[in-house]
Amino acid sequence: MIELPIQQLIFLFLAALAVFAAFNVILQRNPIYSALSLIITMCALAGTFLLLEAQFVAAMQVIVYAGAVMVLFVFVIMLLNVRTEEARQDRVKYLKLVTPLLFVALLAEVFFVARSVTTTPAPLVTPAGEHPFGTVEAIGEAMFSSYLFPFEATSVLILMAMVGALVLARKRTAQEAETLGKIIEDANQPSLAPASPVSELEENKHELAA
Amino acid sequence: MPIDQQSIQFFVGILLKIVIVFVIGLLSPVSMNWVERRALAWMQMRLGPNRTGPFGLLQSIADGIKFAFKEDVVPLATNKWLYIFAPVVAVVPAFMATIVYPLGPKDVPIPFASSINSLVHSISGIELNLSTMDLHVTSFNVGLLYVLAVTSLGVYAIVLAGWASNSKFSLLGGLRSSAQMVSYELSLSLALVGVLLQAGTTDLVKIVEMQQGAYFGFIPKWFVFVFQPLGFFIYLISAIAETNRTPFDLPEAETELVGGFHTEYSSSLKFAMLFMAEYVNMLTVSVLATAMFLGGWSGPFVSQFPLLAPVYFLVKVAFFMFLYIWLRGTLPRLRYDQLMNFGWKFLLPAALLNIFISATIGLFAF
Amino acid sequence: MVPLSWYLALSAALFTIGVAGVLVQRNVISIFMCIELMLNSVNLTLIAFSRFLNQSTGQLFVFIVMAVAAAEAAVGLAIIISVFRNRETLSVDEESLLKL
Numbered sequence A: 001m002i003e004l005p006i007q008q009l010i011f012l013f014l015a016a017l018a019v020f021a022a023f024n025v026i027l028q029r030n031p032i033y034s035a036l037s038l039i040i041t042m043c044a045l046a047g048t049f050l051l052l053e054a055q056f057v058a059a060m061q062v063i064v065y066a067g068a069v070m071v072l073f074v075f076v077i078m079l080l081n082v083r084t085e086e087a088r089q090d091r092v093k094y095l096k097l098v099t100p101l102l103f104v105a106l107l108a109e110v111f112f113v114a115r116s117v118t119t120t121p122a123p124l125v126t127p128a129g130e131h132p133f134g135t136v137e138a139i140g141e142a143m144f145s146s147y148l149f150p151f152e153a154t155s156v157l158i159l160m161a162m163v164g165a166l167v168l169a170r171k172r173t174a175q176e177a178e179t180l181g182k183i184i185e186d187a188n189q190p191s192l193a194p195a196s197p198v199s200e201l202e203e204n205k206h207e208l209a210a
Numbered sequence B: 001m002p003i004d005q006q007s008i009q010f011f012v013g014i015l016l017k018i019v020i021v022f023v024i025g026l027l028s029p030v031s032m033n034w035v036e037r038r039a040l041a042w043m044q045m046r047l048g049p050n051r052t053g054p055f056g057l058l059q060s061i062a063d064g065i066k067f068a069f070k071e072d073v074v075p076l077a078t079n080k081w082l083y084i085f086a087p088v089v090a091v092v093p094a095f096m097a098t099i100v101y102p103l104g105p106k107d108v109p110i111p112f113a114s115s116i117n118s119l120v121h122s123i124s125g126i127e128l129n130l131s132t133m134d135l136h137v138t139s140f141n142v143g144l145l146y147v148l149a150v151t152s153l154g155v156y157a158i159v160l161a162g163w164a165s166n167s168k169f170s171l172l173g174g175l176r177s178s179a180q181m182v183s184y185e186l187s188l189s190l191a192l193v194g195v196l197l198q199a200g201t202t203d204l205v206k207i208v209e210m211q212q213g214a215y216f217g218f219i220p221k222w223f224v225f226v227f228q229p230l231g232f233f234i235y236l237i238s239a240i241a242e243t244n245r246t247p248f249d250l251p252e253a254e255t256e257l258v259g260g261f262h263t264e265y266s267s268s269l270k271f272a273m274l275f276m277a278e279y280v281n282m283l284t285v286s287v288l289a290t291a292m293f294l295g296g297w298s299g300p301f302v303s304q305f306p307l308l309a310p311v312y313f314l315v316k317v318a319f320f321m322f323l324y325i326w327l328r329g330t331l332p333r334l335r336y337d338q339l340m341n342f343g344w345k346f347l348l349p350a351a352l353l354n355i356f357i358s359a360t361i362g363l364f365a366f
Numbered sequence C: 001m002v003p004l005s006w007y008l009a010l011s012a013a014l015f016t017i018g019v020a021g022v023l024v025q026r027n028v029i030s031i032f033m034c035i036e037l038m039l040n041s042v043n044l045t046l047i048a049f050s051r052f053l054n055q056s057t058g059q060l061f062v063f064i065v066m067a068v069a070a071a072e073a074a075v076g077l078a079i080i081i082s083v084f085r086n087r088e089t090l091s092v093d094e095e096s097l098l099k100l
Helices: A006-027 A031-051 A055-080 A093-115 A136-144 A148-169 A174-187 A200-209 B005-043 B059-069 B080-100 B113-124 B143-153 B155-164 B168-199 B204-209 B229-242 B269-293 B306-330 B336-365 C004-024 C028-052 C057-087
Strands: none
Touching (some): A006 A031, A006 C028, A031 B155, A031 C028, A055 A136, A055 B143, A055 B155, A055 B168, A055 C028, A136 A148, A136 C057, A148 C057, B005 B059, B005 B269, B005 B306, B080 B143, B080 B155, B080 B269, B143 B155, B143 B168, B143 B204, B155 B168, B155 B269, B168 B204, B168 B269, B229 B269, B229 B306, B229 B336, B269 B306, C004 C028, C028 C057
8 A cells, every 4th residue: 555645635536536427428428417517617727726735726716717707607508498419310420439539649748748747846935025826816806907908808708708698698679580590591592591480488488587 | 733722612613603604594584574575565565474473573584484395397398417516616615605603702711610610510410611702703814805705606606507497487587687796896996996096904893993983982983984985886786787677677577588598497595595695695795795885793882791792683684684675666677788888887997987986095195 | 735746637627527527518608618627727727837836827827717718618609599599409419500
């Protein structure tokens, strides 16, 4: 038996959890199970961030990913009421066969690179007058001084995303729907005509959510 | 790792404190249930439960026993695993948040410490050296973010309960609440940003420490009085929406949705867990309101008698808990589109305005 | 102390699983989740390097990656919803045309 320090044991546990849940994400057919597994992976990763003394980022990981982004995913899955994945007519069957090979190849490649890394952990020394590593203060100071421009650029990006999401997902007005219907008729492709609109109820719900 | 006397004492102390906050968390639904029913009855000129024990005090315990012994029905068409999993997801994050409750200051002298030390020594021969203790389980740099993180996980319980029940009412309740909680979490967090701008830290204990003392001898330095009244009201409103209570209890609106997301949870321990999680979440947002805006444990004579601190703290928290009941007895439920409009078109801009004002004041005043 | 290579290996494994998921899954939402998984594994690498080089720059990168991921999720899900309204399907194979 090799004696492992407690930190390594915790890491191994979290890593096993993360990898197991990640496999579950890609193997489940029901998207809601995939989403739940992904949340577990994210929480496990937040744990490894704590091991790396990145407290602020660990908290943000849970708040942003698990608390907001994944809620959005789950919400959409419920809204579209996707119970199980539809029966699939695979046009790309070869992908299924190629994937495991590619998987193993890629994994071997990166493991080879990872093995050659020998950086040893430097002990954390906080210079006098600076905030300790990974705290809110330290991140905040760096963010609003040396990295102010990327930060502002990100906020513009989020604003654009917000507006974009609203425009994309809003309910169409009657006039727009009519025009759209005409375009589809003109295209004269009955097989591709839109199926019946989502039921009234779900339509309303979505409008409220938006 | 060498294990010495000091670290054992430290771990035992932490464990004891965890047990204490856990018991506070456990007691809150039990006591609140009784207070709520009696007070509501009072407001509506009824009597309320008054048969079990003196003043009906044992009613909640009787209900708890009933929950435990009722047949545990899992409806046939449900998604069984998620159905069982959902109440667990509700309870665990709710109780995880309890460990950062800032009940009192650091380094409070333990009363009769020397006599306890000598008593333990004479009984078991263990050399204790108790002298001071912190009146909170732990305080760390990202305390507030930790609370926000674990409470944001609570939404999955409602969503999963709604999804797994495989019933129309539950699904609608789950959909409603996920949209509602995500929307109001935004204004809740933004309302707290004003306080963070002023305090300059996310450590709850440090935030409370900054609010000690008074201006001119009589205005307490609580953040609700010092530049954050708007933030306080925004926080209060979004906290009520965040915990799905009246007038924002759309996810379980009885008149439209039977029981909302917990329609299929017939009274068993699973329902009890969902119920418990709701009350512990109420406790957590009340604790946050107290710590962030109402000065936490501060009050008269706290610096002389630090053991008064938890008392003040719990009294302030109790005020917020009573406010919940009061609102429930007073206000009718909002319509769902009104709720969403209010959250996005009024509360969110108001919270942004509050941040703007706080930042401007901070620029000139500090 | 956990060696750096362990973190890199975990990150690599997660990233590879994400790539495999994009190839295997045929549901848009699931594919989208696999992309999130890949972003997460990259975050782990950044944080690990930030700790081992003792610089907080990596954590800032992660913060920005998170913001981008949130924006991406909002827009992506909006697109998925509007596509679903028109097509009534989530299978990527059925949605290969850019016109209606």
